[in-house]
Amino acid sequence: MSQSREHEAPVVGLIAGGRQFPVLVAQGVKAKGLRLVVAGFSGHTNPDVYPLADAHRELKLGQLAKLLDFLKEQRVRQVVMAGTINKPGVLDIRHFDARAVKVLLSLPGKGDDAILRAVSSLLEAEGMELVSPQAYAQGLGTPLGVLTRRAPDEREWADLRRGAMLAREMGRLDIGQGVVLREGIVAAVEALEGTDAAIRRGCELGGPGCVVVKMLKPSQEERVDLPSVGPDTVRELARGKGTCLGVEAGKSLFFDLEAAVEAADRAGIAIVGLAPEHLESGGGETP
Incomplete structure (x- = not known):
């Protein structure tokens, strides 16, 4: 007699974007001996995840x-989201189906966090558990303190403090996660273009x-779209x-x-x- 579904190993559904993160998650899922189902997107997903x-x-x-x-056809019980999406592509609604358009129109704001929360709620309403990708790709968290040989100087610590405050505020408004500044003057705020383009x-x-x-955005869903660098x-x-x-x-x-x-x-x-x-004003130097 087969086990009841409640005692089966979960089928893991990976909603995969670009770069190396979805591959790392997929490898982690397979290392645990679990069945892996991948949903990808044309022009966005790293094809190395499919095999x-x-x-x-x-x-x-x-x-x-x-x-x-x-995901339902494949009896997925856990869903993980990992990888980058070309965010300007999200604005192209020509291929949006009725379900996606309905979700988009129902949102008071159209930022990343609002959209991801709406999709997360839909998945959970269908009986699927949203799981942090770090459950399957561990050891990627940013350590605390100065990570490089050189520590920031006094001017850079001041910019770090101001930048952290500004990034929090931008995140509260669901605009982006990053800011570029010098001498306290903001040169760029990360939005649709992503981190690398904002830095350029x-x-x-x-x-x-x-x-x-x-x-991290103050109200961000921590199971998806954490700030990432490499x-x-x-x-x-x-x-x-x-x-x-x-x-x-x-x-x-x-990452890496x-x-x-x-390289730094x-x-x-x-790097800190x-x-x-x-x-906090005056905070900074980490032992």
Whole structure:
């Protein structure tokens, strides 16, 4: 006699975007011996994730009804969202189905967090549990404190504190997670374009010495879309002659930390895992 569904190992549905994160999650799911179902999106999803799946389907962004039907057909019980989405593509509603349009029109705001919360609620209403990707891809949290050989100087600490406060405010408004500034003057705020493009624009406008700060949005759903950085972030900052990167410790993802720190050390960039005390005036230097 087969086990009841309540005692079966969960089928994990991965809603996959771009870059390496969905691949890491998929590898973690398979390492646990679980069945993996991947839903991807044309032009957005890293194709390297598909060979790891027991079943997969590629959809167009906005085909919400087809996404839900596919996950239900595959008896998915846990859902993980991982990977980047080309956010300007979200504005192209030509391929949105009626279900997606209804959700979009019902939202008071159209920021990332509002959309992700709405999709999360739909998944849970269909009996699927939304799970943090860190359940299957561990060890990616940003450590606390100065991570590079060089610590920020006094001016950079001041920009980190101001940047953290501004990033929190931008997050509260569901605009973005990051800000680029120098000498307290904001050069760029991350929005639809993503972190790398915001750094390019900010460093071009702010000039050498820019500081980048990324923080979790105050009301953000922590099971999806955590702030994330990695070697590409550091390389972009180095190209723009930026000098410091601050990322919220414990509430953000840092991919390939060792490689990123090595690249930062070569470029003379300081990296800090920020704690709440860094928001306080006069706070900063971490032992």
